[in-house]
Each structure stands twice: as structure tokens, then as C-alpha cells.
Amino acid sequence: MRFRNTGVLDIKSYIKPTNTFQYLDRTSMHNPTVFSGFIKGEAIRHHRNNSNTQNLKDTICKFKSHLKQRGYKEHEIHRNCESALNIERSELLRFKQDSDKQIPLVFVTKYHFSLGNINKALRKHYKKLFRNAKCRELFPKQPMVAYSRHRNLKQILISSVVKA
Known part of the structure; x- marks a missing residue:
């Protein structure tokens, strides 16, 4: 819709319709940093792949709800998602030598x-x-x-x- 009006093409994360969101169960005996790293990494991926802020908010909201279903605590999800979303998108898209x-x-x-x-x-x-x-x-x-x-x-x- 925005492309018709302004010529700006929006992109968003593609999630397969068959995705069952079987994220790592929070009760597993992994190192605690694995859980926070995975959450932050996934949030960074969505932040990089969504050019429209509303699409990003919707995607992150769904991601958080799937994590809650897998036993993750609200404060853990929020802390890691916020640290990922506080990075400028342009920095995430920059090529690193x-x-x-x-x-x-x-x-x-x-x-x-x-x-x-x-x-x-x-x-x-x-x-x-x-x-x-x-x-x-x-x-x-x-x-x-x-x-x-x-x-x-x-x-x-x-x-x-x-x-x-």
C-alpha cells in the first residue's frame, strides 16, 4: 500500500504457514546464555527483515507469545527483545568486514x-x-x-x- 502512495517498498519477515514454532524449551538444561542469545538473535533477525515499524511490532508480538507458550518468562523475553530493538536498523544492515x-x-x-x-x-x-x-x-x-x-x-x- 505504501509503495503505491510513496514509492517505498516495505519488506517483512516471511514465516511459513507450516511453522510450528518449536523453540528451545525453557526447562531444558542448556546454559542460560543460550536462551537469551537465541531470543536476541531472533529479534535482531526480525528487526533487520522488517522495514515497516507496524510489521515489526506485529512480528515481535507474535514471537513473544510463542516464547511464553514454551515457558519463557515475560521479563526475560522483554529484556532480550528490547536490547535487540534498541540497535539502529541501519547498523544491522551494514556490511561488516x-x-x-x-x-x-x-x-x-x-x-x-x-x-x-x-x-x-x-x-x-x-x-x-x-x-x-x-x-x-x-x-x-x-x-x-x-x-x-x-x-x-x-x-x-x-x-x-x-x-x-
Whole structure:
């Protein structure tokens, strides 16, 4: 409709009619940052793909209702969606060169909920490392935590190596 009047073409997120919105269940034992990252990422995708603000509001509203059905809390949904929607759309559409991205030191470990927030501890003690000139040279960016997957039952029971 707006194209006829102003010549501006609106785009919006396409959602297949057969989509069942089987988002990651909130009661699963994933790292808590997985849930917030997924919500923010999906909200960014909709923000990037919707040029009309009304279409964006409708899409985000439906997205939030689907998340509530999967057990997500209102404040968690709101916080992550708002942080995504506060980014300017032009910034989301900007091409980022590979040189813009520096790869930090990555601390890889298996995830377990009883470990606490390792990332928070690393950030806290990074300041102490940064005081030392040699460490500052070795670690110009803050280290980040990456969780590797535990071996599952299938991997334990079944060997992928074919024995002759």
C-alpha cells in the first residue's frame, strides 16, 4: 500500500504457514546464555527483515507469545527483545568486514550448571591481567568462555569407526 502512495517498498519477515514454532524449551538444561542469545538473535533477525515499524511490532508480538507458550518468562523475553530493538536498523544492515572482528582468547570447557558464572569471573580478573604489560600484549581482548558438548549416550555406546 505504501509503495503505491510513496514509492517505498516495505519488506517483512516471511514465516511459513507450516511453522510450528518449536523453540528451545525453557526447562531444558542448556546454559542460560543460550536462551537469551537465541531470543536476541531472533529479534535482531526480525528487526533487520522488517522495514515497516507496524510489521515489526506485529512480528515481535507474535514471537513473544510463542516464547511464553514454551515457558519463557515475560521479563526475560522483554529484556532480550528490547536490547535487540534498541540497535539502529541501519547498523544491522551494514556490511561488516572480517578485519572488524578480532578473535579473542577462548576458554573452552564442558558446561555444568554448578560451575557458576565462569565468564563473570574471567571478566572480573581480566582487569588484573591487563595491568601487566606482557599480559596486555598477549591478551588484547577479554577472553571468552565457550562450552563444548558432553558425550551423549549414542556416542558412548556406538563407535563410528568401522571395524573389519
